[in-house]
Amino acid sequence: MPASWTLAVARGDLGRTTFVDGVTPALSDGEALLRVDRVGLTANNVTYAVLGDSMRYWQFFPPDARGLGPQWGLPPLWGFAEVIASAVPEVAAGQRVYGYLPSAGHLVVRPHRVDASGFRDASRHRAELPSPYNAYRSTTGDSAYRPDQEDLLILFRPLFFTSFMLADQVVDNGFYGAASLVMSSASSKTAYATAFELHGRGPRLVGLTSPGNLAFTRSLGCYDEVLSYDDIGVLDVGPTVYLDLSGAPSTRAALRRHLGDQLVRDIAVGLTNQTPNADAAEEVFFAPVQMRKRSQEWGREGLDQRFTEAWQRFTAVVSGWLDVRVGAGPEALRNAWLEVLGGRTPPRVGHVVQL
CATH class of the missing domain: 3.40.50.720 (NAD(P)-binding Rossmann-like Domain)
Structure with a gap:
């Protein structure tokens, strides 16, 4: 199997980082292997680390599976990944998905509830974690996706979903x-x-x-x-x-x-x-609470439609408010992490890393 890498941060000192090399694991039946391709780093990712214990964010990507002790954690990131191997008939290699990803080169998932929009990761350790973070959306079945707006999705989609649900709750x-x-x-x-x-x-x-x-x-x-x-x-x-x-x-x-x-x-x-x-x-x-309310009232398709309409209104203007700074490789990911952690990123700048 090809070599892989993991970037971890010390849970007690988020400015201390380490790289670990490894080998991507062989798949069992029902699993698929994602290659982490392009991710973003914002203050939201620092929030996940700060609240990693109280909100269980560290549990999404366990360090022990990557040869690391419990003092280390993998900051969750949002971005795109490619399915490079699959032992799930409905999930084909080559599929591109958007979702919650580790600060690492690869992720093994157990696709469940597979449909045209994507799938959910049903890995045992994620079963009791907040469900919105377990969804992986296929670019071919995502009404909000446009190829020329990938970086906006990377930087804004999770934040905008929070903003959309927060505004909705205030209006509601x-x-x-x-x-x-x-x-x-x-x-x-x-x-x-x-x-x-x-x-x-x-x-x-x-x-x-x-x-x-x-x-x-x-x-x-x-x-x-x-x-x-x-x-x-x-x-x-x-x-x-x-x-x-x-x-x-x-x-x-x-x-x-x-x-x-x-x-x-x-x-x-x-x-x-x-x-x-x-x-x-x-x-x-907490956005998932309002999301559950609206999912019951509007249905999943109704919620997706309203989100997509709001997203399209937002993307029509937000590109003029943002300068995307693109780095390449794991070391650029570490540098972006340390810059955002240190509060040194100007508000116009958004960090994207091509891995």
């Missing part, structure tokens, strides 16, 4: 009766994709960001107002919903002091740095 709840909706980390992809979905549909949208990102965030045109974190005191005092994507305790504290009981909803969405924000918020948004 009548904007919680708010006059203003304030979003932290407004320069982040998840935040401005959410704002893009919500702009013009209800309350005034206010983005909070660091002074260095003010110009970029204002240039997007999807917020009614963009302020520095230092200017929270100028916000209008009225019924306000806070969507916290930054995880900065000081921002929440400043909003609570300024707005008092006019802060009608405080929702933790995630984090773009390494400060967990879930404990301090009144509630936590």
